[in-house]
Every structure is written in structure tokens, then in C-alpha cells.
Amino acid sequence: xxINFTLISQAIAFSVFIWFTVKYVWPPLLHAIEERxxxxxxGLAAGERGRHELELxxxxxxxxxxxxxxxxxxxxxxxxxRASEIVEEAKDAAKSEGDRIIAGAKxxxxxxxxxxxxxxxxxxxxxxxVGASKILRREVDAKVHADLLxxxxxxxx
Amino acid sequence: MASGTELTPTSYxxxxxxxxxxxxxxxxxxxxxxxTLITSIILGxxxxxxxxxxxxxxxxxxxxxxQAFVELAxxxxxxxxxxxxxxxxxxxxxxxxLTIFIWVLMMNAMDILPIDxxxxxxxxxxxxxxxxxxxxxxxxxxxxxALSIWxxxxxxxxxxxGVGGWMHELFCTPxxxxxxxxxxxxxxxxxxxxSKPLSHSLRLFGNIxxxxxIFLLLGMWAATGVSGTIFGSILGAGxxxxxxxxxxxxxxxxxxxxxxxxxxxxxxx
Numbered sequence: 001x002x003i004n005f006t007l008i009s010q011a012i013a014f015s016v017f018i019w020f021t022v023k024y025v026w027p028p029l030l031h032a033i034e035e036r037x038x039x040x041x042x043g044l045a046a047g048e049r050g051r052h053e054l055e056l057x058x059x060x061x062x063x064x065x066x067x068x069x070x071x072x073x074x075x076x077x078x079x080x081x082r083a084s085e086i087v088e089e090a091k092d093a094a095k096s097e098g099d100r101i102i103a104g105a106k107x108x109x110x111x112x113x114x115x116x117x118x119x120x121x122x123x124x125x126x127x128x129x130v131g132a133s134k135i136l137r138r139e140v141d142a143k144v145h146a147d148l149l150x151x152x153x154x155x156x157x
Numbered sequence: 158m159a160s161g162t163e164l165t166p167t168s169y170x171x172x173x174x175x176x177x178x179x180x181x182x183x184x185x186x187x188x189x190x191x192x193t194l195i196t197s198i199i200l201g202x203x204x205x206x207x208x209x210x211x212x213x214x215x216x217x218x219x220x221x222x223x224q225a226f227v228e229l230a231x232x233x234x235x236x237x238x239x240x241x242x243x244x245x246x247x248x249x250x251x252x253x254x255l256t257i258f259i260w261v262l263m264m265n266a267m268d269i270l271p272i273d274x275x276x277x278x279x280x281x282x283x284x285x286x287x288x289x290x291x292x293x294x295x296x297x298x299x300x301x302x303a304l305s306i307w308x309x310x311x312x313x314x315x316x317x318x319g320v321g322g323w324m325h326e327l328f329c330t331p332x333x334x335x336x337x338x339x340x341x342x343x344x345x346x347x348x349x350x351x352s353k354p355l356s357h358s359l360r361l362f363g364n365i366x367x368x369x370x371i372f373l374l375l376g377m378w379a380a381t382g383v384s385g386t387i388f389g390s391i392l393g394a395g396x397x398x399x400x401x402x403x404x405x406x407x408x409x410x411x412x413x414x415x416x417x418x419x420x421x422x423x424x425x426x
Contacts (some may be wrong), residue, residue, distance in 0.1 A: 002185070002188075003186075003297060004185065004186050004187070004188040004189070004190070004297060005181055005182070005186060005187050005188055006189055006193055006194060006295065006298070006301075007298075007300050007301045007304070008301070009194050010193070010194065010197060010292075010297055010301030011301040011302075011304065011305045013194070013197060013198050013201065013301075014256075014260075014301060014302055014305050015305060017201045017205060017256050017260060018252070020205060020209070021205060021252040021253070021255055021256040022248075022252040022253065024209055024212075025205060025208050025209050025212050025255070026231075026247065026251065026252035026255065027247075028212045028213065028215055029208075029212040029215050029227065029228065029231055030231075030235075030247055031215075031217075032212075032215040032216060032220075032224075032228075033217075033228060033231070033232065035217030036217045036218070036220075039217065039218075
């Protein structure tokens with residue numbers, strides 16, 4: 001255990017090794033490691049971002065689905081309303097058409113009754129006139145009693 | 158293993174604790190432990206070179222298995238530094254911690270290699286009679302590291318706090334600003350500054366050196382007979398397995414203390 005020149009030579013060797021490591025060994029490896037760390041960090045961040053986006057997208061899709069459902073139910077509601085309206089309208093139209101037909105029929109009937117009654121009345125008047133003229137054959141002169149005949153006919157109307 | 162001389166426990170231990178030296182100047186200081194220096198430089202070049210080769214091909218995409226392994230080590234150290242040091246660690250502190258951890262770990266790990274086989278290989282393969290393969294059992298290595306870090310500590314003290322700020326810290330902490338306490342503060346800081354490199358280096362040296370001595374003792378026991386060989390082998394294997402922990406732990410402690418000391422130099426009290 002004697003201190004000698006070896007100490008100084010070892011110290012020189014040591015400083016050369018330190019210099020070498022500081023200059024040539026450490027920086028490139030550190031660079032590589034840091035670059036990889038950055039890549040990994042970027043990858044993780046991208047993954048996180050992707051996850052977040054997926055969350056947003058699923059949120060959005062569920063929103064869209066909800067909205068679509070709502071729209072669909074609205075449309076169905078409207079359609080039902082419209083359908084009942086149409087049915088209602090058709091009912092009204094049918095009713096009014098029916099009324100119209102009934103009214104027309106009634107008018108026709110009325111008219112028929114009237115004309116029948118008119119014909120009957122005419123017929124009766126003629127019958128009466130025929131009857132009366134048969135009874136009063138001799139006395140009745142169509143020319144003389146024309147005004148009488150007309151008044152009778154008027155009464156029978 | 159000491160060829161030529163009679164093999165006694167003393168010569169065995171002495172052989173394994175003798176450095177291959179080279180005289181580079183006059184006086185006992187100008188001696189170089191060639192084995193320590195060469196082994197540590199080879200280990201440093203191999204380990205840091207391996208990392209460098211991996212890093213040069215580093216991709217920020219899917220890493221290869223080698224790159225993943227290197228990144229694992231680097232990120233482990235980077236995390237430890239991040240928890241302790243609150244500045245821009247990438248400029249100096251973290252790469253320094255990486256260097257220390259890898260290098261010290263490699264130097265410590267040489268302790269696990271079977272010492273006599275390595276000595277035989279070095280002697281017969283390379284003709285090297287005395288070659289200590291564990292650089293951290295050389296107190297010069299651990300002191301070199303600890304003192305370098307000590308100077309770095311002072312450098313960062315001056316750089317971050319300035320001369321005035323550092324002097325203020327030396328005189329006014331930890332007990333208070335009162336002029337009566339200045340001497341006490343200075344004494345306390347002096348002890349701290351002396352003890353830091355001592356404990357830092359001797360902890361590493363002591364642990365690894367003691368580990369090596371135990372391997373040597375077990376090796377000696379193995380030479381005493383059949384039962385000694387059996388028990389020596391079993392205990393040697395056990396100690397080697399336990400040593401994996403010690404080797405790593407000591408490298409880690411050395412690195413952490415470095416980071417802590419440099420962090421303390423950056424932070425004002």
C-alpha cells in the first residue's frame with residue numbers, strides 16, 4: 001500500500017474516460033432514449049385522444065338516435081292525427097253527400113208527389129167535368145159555360 | 158505459483174500481492190504499477206467501447222437487445238442521479254456517474270476471476286510473472302478516483318458559489334454565522350473535506366482487497382489436502398457468488414457517493 005505515480009496515471013485515465021463518456025457515449029443514447037420517450041408519449045396521447053373522440057362520437061350517435069326517435073314519434077303522431085282528420089273529413093263529406101242525395105231524393109219525391117197530385121187533380125177535374133157534363137149533357141154548353149168550367153177547374157186545383 | 162522459489166504460504170500471498178512495477182523517475186514516488194494501469198485501461202476501453210459501439214447504432218425505435226441492455230444500465234444510473242442531483246445532470250454528472258459505475262464495476266469484477274488460473278495464464282501466456290488483475294485492490298486507483306472527484310468537488314464549489322460563497326460556507330456552516338464559531342466551522346469543514354476522499358477511496362479499496370485476501374486464504378487452504386481442497390472449493394464458490402453482490406454494491410456506492418459529493422458542491426446550505 002504505497003502511493004506512487006500510478007495514482008496520477010490512473011487519474012489521467014479516469015479523466016480521459018469521463019471526457020469520452022461525456023462527449024461520445026451519453027449524448028447519443030440520451031437522444032435516442034428521449035426520442036423514444038417522446039414517441040411513446042405521443043402514442044399514448046394519440047390513444048387518449050382516440051378514446052376521447054370515440055366517447056364523443058358515441059355520445060353524438062346516441063344523441064342522433066334519440067333525436068331520430070323523437071322525430072319518428074312526432075311523425076307517427078302527426079300521421080295519426082292526419083289519418084283521423086282524413087277519416088273525419090271523409091265522414092263529413094259522406095254525410096253531406098248523403099244529405100244531398102237524400103235532399104235530392106226528397107225533392108224528387110216531392111216533385112213526383114206534386115206532379116202525381118197535379119195529374120190526379122187534372123184527372124179528377126176532368127172526371128168531374130166529364131161526370132158533370134154527362135149529368136148535365138143537355139144543358140151544358142161548352143161555349144156558354146166555359147167560364148163556369150174554368151172556375152170549377154180552378155177550385156179543383 | 159511462484160515458480161523457481163519454494164512455495165510457502167508467505168511466498169504465495171506475496172506473489173499475488175506484488176505489482177509489476179516500472180521505475181519512471183528518481184525516488185519512491187516515481188514508480189508505476191504497470192499491471193494496475195494497463196488492466197484498468199483495458200477494462201475501461203472494453204466496457205466503455207462496448208457501450209460506445211452500441212450507442213453509435215442507437216435507434217429511437219425498437220432497440221436491439223444490446224441497446225436495451227445498455228439503456229437499462231444508463232437509465233438506472235440516470236434515475237439515481239436524478240434523485241440526488243438537481244441541476245442539468247446531462248452535461249456532466251450523469252455521464253461521469255456512468256463512467257465510474259461501469260469502470261469500477263469492471264475493475265471490481267476482476268476479483269471474481271479465479272486468481273491462480275489467471276496468474277498461470279498471464280505467466281505462461283504472456284510471460285508476466287507478477288500481474289495483479291484487480292486494479293481496485295491498488296490503493297492508487299481508488300485514491301486516484303477519489304481525489305479526482307475531490308478536485309471536481311472543489312471546482313464545482315468555486316464555479317457554482319464563487320470564491321466568496323465557498324469561503325462563506327467554509328466559515329459559517331454548519332454551526333452558524335457568529336464570528337466566535339468561525340474557527341469551529343472551519344475545523345469541522347476541514348475534517349469533512351479530508352475525510353471525504355479518504356472514506357470514499359478506502360471503502361472501495363478495503364472491500365475489494367479484503368475479498369481478494371479471502372480468496373487467497375481459501376486458495377491456500379485448498380493446497381493443504383483433499384478435505385481442504387473440497388472445503389476451499391465450496392467456500393470459494395460461495396464467496397465468489399457473494400462477491401458478485403459486493404462487487405456491484407461497492408461500484409454502486411462509489412458512484413452514489415460521487416454524485417452526492419458533486420451535488421453537495423452545487424447546493425448552498
